[in-house]
Amino acid sequence: MKRSWSVVVLIALLVAAMVPGVAQAQDGVATLQGVVTADAMAIRAEANIAADLVGVVEHGELVEVFEVEGNWAMVRYGDLSGYAFAADMDISPANLYLDATVGTRSDLAVRSSQDISGDVVETLAPGSHALVLLIDDVWAYVSTGHNVGWVFARNLRLGTDAAYATEYLQDTATTSSRSEVAVRTSTDISSDVVTTIASGETVSRLFKSEDGLWSYVVYHGAEGWVFSSRLSVSSPRAYAVGAPTELRLNFRSAPDSSDKNNIITQLPEGAEVLLFGRTEDGAWLHARYEGQAGWVSAEFIATDYDVTTLPVTG
DSSP states (O other), rough: OOOHHHHHHHHHHHHHHHHHTTOOTTTTOOEEEEEOOOSEEEEEESSSTSSOOEEEEEEEEEEEEEEEEEEEEEETTTTTEEEGGGEEEEEEOOOTOOOEEOOOSSSSESSSSHHHHOOEEEETTOOEEEEEEEEEEEOOOOOOOEEEEEEGGEEEEEESOOHHHHSOOOEEEEEOSSSSSEEEESSSSHHHHHHHHEEEEEEEEEEEEETSSEEEETTEEEEEEGGGGGGEEEEEOOEEEEEEESSEEEEEHHHHHHHHEEEEOOOEEEEEEEEEOTTTTTTTTEEEETTTEEEEEEEGGOOSSSSGSBOOOO
C-alpha cells in the first residue's frame, strides 16, 4: 500500500492528535517507518544541512520515523537518532504498532472500503480489540484477526502497547521458497505484485483466504497476498476459534460449574468464541464472546486448534 510521504505527514499528525506523544517523542514508539531509497542517507544532529553528522544509513535499511516537518524527518536507526531528508526514504505508517479498543456503545462495522456504504466484512463488539495498520484521514484500516477493513478512527481508543496485537492477532511466519515470494494485491496469480520477499524472511500473517490457498501478510510496510505454501508458521497466533456443541452452553466468570451465580450468559450452539487460555488441567477454556471474557467447559467446545498449547490463565 504505497502512500506519498506528504500524505503520511497528515497521518502522523492525526495519530499524534489521537495518541499524545506517540509521533512526537523519540522515547516512544514510532508510528511511521522509512525504507532508505538513497544510496546512503545522512542522519544529522539538527534539521539543518550544516549540522553535525550523526551517522549514515545504507540503501534499503529500515528506520523508525517519529515526525515529518517540511523536508526533514526525525528518525532513529539502532543507536543513531537525529534528522534526515524525508526525500531519502519511502515513508509509510509503521505496521503492527497500534492496538485499539472499540469505544462505541454498539457494534462497530468493519467495511471493505473507505465508504459508509461499503460492504460490512465484520462487526466488532464494544470493548473488543483490533490492530490498526493504517490511519488515513478519518478512517482507520484494521485487522480483526479474521478480516481486514476500514472503520471510523474516532470510534477507536488507540494505545501504543502492541503486546495484545502481536500475541493474539497475527501469526509469525517465515518465507520458504527457492526464489523470491511475490506479494500480490489479490488472490489471483495475475494480479499486481506489491513487492517480493526473499526466502527466509519473517512476515506477519493476518489471516488466510477461505480456501486456505492464500495468506494475507505484512512485511516492512507492504501488505498483500502470498501463496500459503510459501510460508512456514513459526509462531501461531494465540487465539483459537471454537464453537459450542451444546444448545445453550454456560459462559461463566470463573472456571467453576458449582456456582450458579457466575453465569454471565448462555452461548447459542454454533456461536463463535475466541479462545486464549485454559486451566492447568485443560478442563476449562478462557474465552472471549462479544467483547467479554469468560470461561467455558472444554468438553463442549469444538475447535481445530490444539488447546493444550494455549497458555494457562486460570
